[in-house]
Amino acid sequence: MSDSTLIFNRLLEIAALLQQDLTRSFEGTALTASRTHLLWEVHHRGPTTQQVLAGALDVSPRNITGLVDALEAAGYVERRPHPHDRRAAMVTLTDLGAETMARMTHEHQQIADLLVDGLSSRETTELGDRLGVITDRLRAVIIASGSAR
Amino acid sequence: MSDSTLIFNRLLEIAALLQQDLTRSFEGTALTASRTHLLWEVHHRGPTTQQVLAGALDVSPRNITGLVDALEAAGYVERRPHPHDRRAAMVTLTDLGAETMARMTHEHQQIADLLVDGLSSRETTELGDRLGVITDRLRAVIIASGSAR
DNA sequence: TATTGTTATACTCTATAACTATA
DNA sequence: TATAGTTATAGAGTATAACAATA
Secondary structure, three states, X not given: OOHHHHHHHHHHHHHHHHHXXXXXHOOOOOOOHHXXXXXXXXXXXXXXXXXXXXXXXXXXHHHHHHHHHHXXXXXXXXXXXXXXXXXXXXXXXXXXXXXXXXXXXXXXXXXXXXXXXXXXXXXXXXXXHHHHHHHHHHHHHHHXXXXXX | OOHHHHHHHHHHHHHHHHHHHHHHHOOOXXXXXXXXXXXXXXXXXXXXXXXXXXXXXXXXXXXXHHXXXXXXXOOOEEEEEOOOXXXXXXXXXXXXXXXXXXXXXXXXXXXXXXHHOOOOHHHHHHHHHHHHHHHHHHHHHHHHHHHOO
């Protein structure tokens, strides 16, 4: 197996492990990866229409309806009236939603520190740079394969 | 944002992009990520019982039934009788399944080369080592959080 | 006429529980 | 009695299409 295949396989394994850890961390709550992604967007954007969320998550508006329904039922968000457009709803974090996102942001930093712990600051910077290169190339591959269709 | 958070976010982004690219590459076929994972296991193990596949994919036996049904309907695998146990079926690649896996293995190598291209062989080795460290730590985190429950 | 969000319908992945055939 | 796989049922994420209310 070539060195590049080895690295690629490590990236795939890391991706699978991250997904697995995320899923496990939601056990026993009403949260899921998709719902948390939506929460994350609202956390960073502030009150947001469902159309905007559909674009941000790259998912159909119908799907957003379902995710917001579930998050609203569990008390993480509220639909509030849009100030100027009576068709639209502003999805807004409740106190529970805001507290949850604050806690998750903190845990996010902690696991990041844990994973990268032990590398010197120079090594850390280099690793970041190389992953950045891979990220950029991967993005380019996806854009290319998208436009090829 | 700390350096470690930056690296962690890059890993998350790479994970999302890989998932996106994989999903897109299956458009217009009967394949999905889960079905391909099953195909991948059979490719590497040879004819395999569904019980073993359930363990390999870490998924319920019921789920394997559905995945094998779909792959069989699309012509990628066959259920053949187990030589000694009439309860069990051996999931076996058809010619189409074997050709598909050969092609995917080749494409897998190509995208690996593409993504890692441009790094010197020393840099490649170091990147692999550092990702290996992260993979091991992440695995440890997941095992720890699993046993805590 | 165009846009926002919903209802209707369908497919995939996933799980647990009950059941059949076989060991 | 235990195991391999299936049927039954259910929840979650996803999609398209048709529709209502509003712009």
